[in-house]
Amino acid sequence: MAERTLRGARLGGQSFEDERGIEFAARQRVVYVCPQGHTFDIPMAAEADIPALWECPRCGAEALMKDGERPEPKAEKPVRTHWDMLLERRSESELEEILAERLEMLRGGEIGPAHLHRGSKSKSA
Incomplete structure (x- = not known):
């Protein structure tokens, strides 16, 4: 009998929750530009720490935040064998x-x- 109640409900494909009365978190759009000229934006939470670099979804290069400064490279420890x-x-x-x-x-x-x-x-x- 329990099998019949779920038939046709498309489990996992449809949410039965109501979105009325839900307040979404504040967001901001951060724009990045890669060295090859690709521009894209990423939605992030308003209170999030914004990374200066992000991987370009088109070419995979390191994209820099628009109007941002490139962070100083971290000092690497020599490899110990x-x-x-x-x-x-x-x-x-x-x-x-x-x-x-x-x-x-x-x-x-x-x-x-x-x-x-x-x-x-x-x-x-």
Whole structure:
């Protein structure tokens, strides 16, 4: 029975709410101009912080707000690699010692997968 009550109601395509008595938020239109001369406007809330740059919907370039100033570029941090972070904790001589110890353990069969050990006796048995 419940299925019949929803038939023909176009669920999701039509709102049954009434817009009478609803006060919409105050809006403003902000105009942007891209380097290729495309002009477009974006509706925004009156109390919103307006961004100086917006992506142009036509070409994807950075459009500047009309009569606005281009913001100063942010200072970027240099990219830190894993090696840089490792050198913050250990010196190169310490790393060479650790590498030599680990290689000796690997060759001795103390660590690592069994199929990589040179002197493994499991193959001869």
